[in-house]
Each structure stands twice: as C-alpha cells, then as structure tokens.
Amino acid sequence: MIRELSAELAEIAKEQLNENPKQIQSDLIQIKEWIYKQPHLKARTDDQWLVALLRAGKFSLEKLKRKLELYYTLRATAPEITLRLKPTEQEFVDFLKLGTCIILPKAETGISPRVILIRPGAYDPSVHSVADVICILYYLVQILVVEDDIASIIGTKIVIDYEGVTMAHVMQANPSLLKKMVAVTQDSMPLRLRGSHHINLPTGIEVIFSLVSGFLNEKAKQRLIIHKSVEELADFIPKDIIPVEYGGIGSSVANIIGYWVSKMREYKSWMQYEEKLGVDESKRINMTTHSASEIEGSFRKLDID
Known part of the structure; x- marks a missing residue:
C-alpha cells in the first residue's frame, strides 16, 4: 500500500512531479510487468520503492525503466x-x-x-x-x-x-x-x-x-x-x-x-534481500536496455581537460 500524502505534499507532487494518485496503481502494474519480462534483471518491486523511483523521473515510465536498469547494472559495473x-x-x-x-x-x-x-x-x-x-x-x-x-x-x-x-x-x-x-x-x-x-x-x-x-x-x-x-x-x-x-x-x-x-x-531482512538483486548479463534479451559492458564502456570514455 502507498501512503496517503498530506494535502500540501500532494499539491507539490502534482505540480512539480506530475503525480496523479489515481494513476499510481496503474503505473505500478505496468512497471512490475516490465520488470517480470526482463529475465536478466532481479529488482525490488515494493510499491513504495517504485513510487520513489517514479517521483525521481517525474512519473515518466521510460525514465523509471532507465534509472532502474542503471541502478542494478551498477552492481556489476561499479562493485567497488x-x-x-x-x-x-x-x-x-x-x-x-x-x-x-x-x-x-x-x-x-x-x-x-x-x-x-x-x-x-x-x-x-x-x-x-x-x-x-x-x-x-x-x-x-x-x-x-x-x-x-x-x-x-x-x-x-x-x-x-x-x-x-x-x-x-x-x-x-x-x-x-x-x-x-x-x-x-x-x-x-x-x-x-x-x-x-x-x-x-x-x-x-x-x-x-x-x-x-x-x-x-x-x-x-x-x-x-x-x-x-x-x-x-x-x-x-x-x-x-x-x-x-x-x-x-x-x-x-x-x-x-x-x-x-x-x-x-x-532493515536487516530488507538488506538481506537487497544483496540478492542485480543483473545477469547472460539472460539479457531486451537489447533496448544498456548492458553492463556498455555502461562500463561509457565509464572508460573519460576526457579530462
């Protein structure tokens, strides 16, 4: 369940983040379906966590997908x-x-x-x-x-x-x-x-x-x-x-x-589950997302003036 916002916060979320309470459940269903269709991606699907990601991308599902993909791919490309x-x-x-x-x-x-x-x-x-x-x-x-x-x-x-x-x-x-x-x-x-x-x-x-x-x-x-x-x-x-x-x-x-x-x-149990999440490049089939090697490659393209 998603927490109900105060009137003041709800107005800010609407004006600044395009948040629509009537649309959130539909958005969550779509993003969870997308996650389940990504065999390479093992990601957290808790409602409140996904809502935080939606807010970070101003409720653009495409932005959420990119951020989610990057978030877990960095487990492989930036393990240090x-x-x-x-x-x-x-x-x-x-x-x-x-x-x-x-x-x-x-x-x-x-x-x-x-x-x-x-x-x-x-x-x-x-x-x-x-x-x-x-x-x-x-x-x-x-x-x-x-x-x-x-x-x-x-x-x-x-x-x-x-x-x-x-x-x-x-x-x-x-x-x-x-x-x-x-x-x-x-x-x-x-x-x-x-x-x-x-x-x-x-x-x-x-x-x-x-x-x-x-x-x-x-x-x-x-x-x-x-x-x-x-x-x-x-x-x-x-x-x-x-x-x-x-x-x-x-x-x-x-x-x-x-x-x-x-x-x-x-949050010990939360973190125990978190440690199991990430990406498995051998199972990646969606070529529209960025692979770990592509993201790692972008890190190497560093020019310092």
Whole structure:
C-alpha cells in the first residue's frame, strides 16, 4: 500500500512531479510487468520503492525503466562502490558508526529538503576509502525514500564537511572512481538533489572540484555552494535540522549516528534481500536496455581537460 500524502505534499507532487494518485496503481502494474519480462534483471518491486523511483523521473515510465536498469547494472559495473560493504555485515555497521555519512532528522516545523551530512575526514584513509562513504549513502537512501515522502517529493540537500580531510583522502578520488561515484549518486539513486553545500575546505581540494564538475549535470553545478564559514549553513538549512556541532539546535552527530545504526538493524531482512538483486548479463534479451559492458564502456570514455 502507498501512503496517503498530506494535502500540501500532494499539491507539490502534482505540480512539480506530475503525480496523479489515481494513476499510481496503474503505473505500478505496468512497471512490475516490465520488470517480470526482463529475465536478466532481479529488482525490488515494493510499491513504495517504485513510487520513489517514479517521483525521481517525474512519473515518466521510460525514465523509471532507465534509472532502474542503471541502478542494478551498477552492481556489476561499479562493485567497488555498490558492493564494497555489505549492509548486513558488521563491517558496514562499524564504518557507519564513524559518522562519515548520516541523514539528519526532519525539520520540526514546515516542509524542507532532507539533509545528508557527509564527513570524509572522519575515516582513516589508510584503512578505508571514499568509496565506503558512497556505499553507506547508497543503502541509507533506500531507507530514506521508502520511509519519508518529503525526501522523495521535496528532495535532499547534501552538506559535505571537509574537516580533517588530508591529501591521503584526496588522492583516493581518482577520475575513474569519481565518475562512477557520480553515476551512482546523481544518475541512479531516486534522489532530487536540491543543492550541495561545502564547508571547511582544505587546500588542494580544488582539483577534486574541477574533476567532479565535469561529471555533474547543469542543475547540480548551479546548486553547488562553497561556504566561507559553517554559520552560513543556517541561511539555507533550518537551524533545528543542523546538528549542535555545526551551530544549529538539532540533535548531536552522535545521536544521529545511533539512530541510523538502529535503523540498519531494523532493515536487516530488507538488506538481506537487497544483496540478492542485480543483473545477469547472460539472460539479457531486451537489447533496448544498456548492458553492463556498455555502461562500463561509457565509464572508460573519460576526457579530462
């Protein structure tokens, strides 16, 4: 069953995403029939998950098919990200506890984008990789969009705090990995990115910005904001969302980490099933979809000016 939206959210979904409550069940039937006819594709068919994907493509079934195909094909073409940490294993939880990627709580009043806080400086680059951070994000987003209609309708903002980032962190972000990271986060996930905010930038990070900007779509480029101080976040994000460590009046980072560790345990069966999903190229018969080799080939066509 699909959750009923509040009148305010329903109006936003209608105006911005072309959502029609009377059409959703028909759309779900069509997309499930399409999935069942793709022998190479083993995909999740939960209603709320598919609705999140529909919203990400503004209820274009063709866009949903492409996003769904890409989402699961990336299990084969970018396993160093999507399969790097298994969400059912203790290694995943241990890395999650570092707080390199957490989703901040909802605003107490009003409707505003959900905020994802990424802190790459919180991990030891001699032990972990920036790809681990994106892997954590990959699975947390699943929970976010199936539980929260605000996230799938209004969208998300990303705050990246570079405090503690060293040259060893920066050197991990080679062009090939960066391109795949963008493919996973920007192109395959059911996210509406409403802006990215960057704080505490270290010297040398400009190289990474230059590389990443070449892979971002125009909207993402326009919505990328570099802040001179942490205090500027409050001009873009409600203070009751911002953690106390960042000058807000929201929950502490430690409490938010604890919440997501508990939430991952709650979703253990969901994640056990998730680990079985993906594509089997030997069974692909629909040549209108992109094969893993084609997508992998597109990753190789990288030109850096």
